[in-house]
Amino acid sequence: xxxxxxxxxxxxxxxxxxxxxxxxxxxxxxxxxxxxxxxxxxxxxxxxxxxxxxxxxxxxxxxxxxxxxxxxxxxxxxxxxxxxxxxxxxxxxxxxxxxxxxxxxxxxx
Numbered sequence: 001x002x003x004x005x006x007x008x009x010x011x012x013x014x015x016x017x018x019x020x021x022x023x024x025x026x027x028x029x030x031x032x033x034x035x036x037x038x039x040x041x042x043x044x045x046x047x048x049x050x051x052x053x054x055x056x057x058x059x060x061x062x063x064x065x066x067x068x069x070x071x072x073x074x075x076x077x078x079x080x081x082x083x084x085x086x087x088x089x090x091x092x093x094x095x096x097x098x099x100x101x102x103x104x105x106x107x108x109x
Contacts, residue, residue, distance in 0.1 A: 001030045004107065007071035009098040020050040036061045036087035059087040068094055074109075077102040 001007045002024075010016050022043040031039040036059035042051040065083050072080035078101050081093035 001067045001071065002027045003029050005067075005070050005074050007067065007075075007098070009095055011095060016052065020052075022050060025050055030063060030067050032060065032064045032091075034088070034091050035059055036064045036091055038063070061085075061087050061090060064094075065090065068097075072097070072101070074107050075104055077104060 004027075008019055010019055020041060025041050025043050028041060031041065033039055033054055037057065038055040038060045040053045040055050042053070064087075065080070068080045072078055078097065081090065081097045084090040084093065
């Protein structure tokens with residue numbers, strides 16, 4: 001999620017490089033892997049790809065669900081996926097909801 005509450009759901013490591021531009025790493029407020037674990041990004045000098053590191057081993061499911069709820073509320077006409085206690089199940093449902101979301105033309109305030 002970026003600092004404007006926009007969420008990007010990236011389903012492969014190959015696609016990650018397309019979205020991670022070193023100049024915009026500071027705009028990322030929250031990021032998670034497929035197990036809902038928080039991610040950290042570090043820019044490399046000389047314009048190389050950003051390094052991605054998993055922060056800890058525990059899922060941050062509540063934080064991910066909060067980010068998803070904020071995104072769907074302000075940027076879409078749809079509801080976020082229902083909360084789940086299983087991180088993998090929730091991430092799968094989030095990917096499905098993101099793929100069918102109906103985007104707003106402007107952010108809802």
